Amino acid sequence: MARSSAPGTAFLLGEHAVVYGEPALLFAVGRRATVTVETKSGEEDKMPDSAYVREAVGRAREHAGDDTPLRVEVESDIPIGAGLGSSAAVSAATLHAASRELGAPMEREKVAEEAHAVELDVQGAASPADTYTATMGGYTVVGDEEKRRLDVPGGADARFVVGWDGGSAPTGEMVEGVSRLVDRNRVADDIVESIGDLSRMGVERAETGDTDALGALMDMNQGLLDALGVSSSSLSRMVWAARDAGGHAKLTGAGGAGCVVAHPAADDVLSAVEDEAEEAFVARVAEGVRTEE
Ligand code: PMV
Secondary structure, three states, rough: OOOEEEEEEEEEEOOOOOHHHOOEEEEEEEEEEEEEEEOOOOOOOEEEOOHHHHHHHHHHHHOOOOOOEEEEEEEEEEEOOOOOOOHHHHHHHHHHHHHHHOOOOHHHHHHHHHHHHHHHHOOOOOOOHHHHHHHOEEEEOOOOOOEEOOOOOHHHHHHHEEEOOOOOOHHHHHHHHHHHHHHOOHHOOOOOOHHHHHHHHHHHHHHHOHHHHHHHHHHHHHHHHHHOOOOOOHHHHHHHHHHHHOOOEEEOOOOOEEEEEEEEHHHHHHHHHHOOOOEEEEEEOOOOOOOOO
């Protein structure tokens, strides 16, 4: 039996623009998906009805050259389809656990690459932002120019508030909506580039340990995401609750519904977001995919 887990992810800056190759700045959120895989010779496969799990198992089998029947179980405390990279976490943890159980453990880089391929197979379009971050953990920058873990001085101690409106929206449709806008309105194209510029500035600040400077950039990024049409009244309410309490905030992920991320994680900011959210919690920056058993 092999059990692995991988964290959810949040965008501090750069979602949607990352689909156009611009950089995004993310961190791994301390809520995880845990996947248990057990070989069951002589029996049939038993796994949850999830295209991500099926694809990830298929890829682990191909990698190991072994199609022994497997029993797969998934437990997760990451809200689904809400901008916290739940499918990336499930894909990375499944690849990690299944490849170990089949006797051919994948290297971290390989898990990241295969988890991105799983998302592409299942969703059509997907940037490697969520899958890379769920695999590597910590802070990351992901874009066409570079894809790496960021060394943020003191960053391990940083905390963020995550608020969830209780809803979810299909990533594919949100990405499609932005693409239609970009096609017919060149201002939208400029906005995508400007979001990339905010991420570049954010990476510079983060690398000097200035996580407080990220707040103003997050606020500006929220304004640009709103202009691209991916915010919503419930997301905006959580964002403004955080701001009215002295914090900075933006939606994270595809938008439409789902989660916001706010900084700093002061008590006032947490309780203000809580008042507008279905659920709110303080997120610490987490480790990437790892062996549990
Ligand atoms: O909401 P999520 O966790 O699926 O994130 C989507 C992020 C996008 O930038 C909108 C799409 C992508 O593939 O990066």
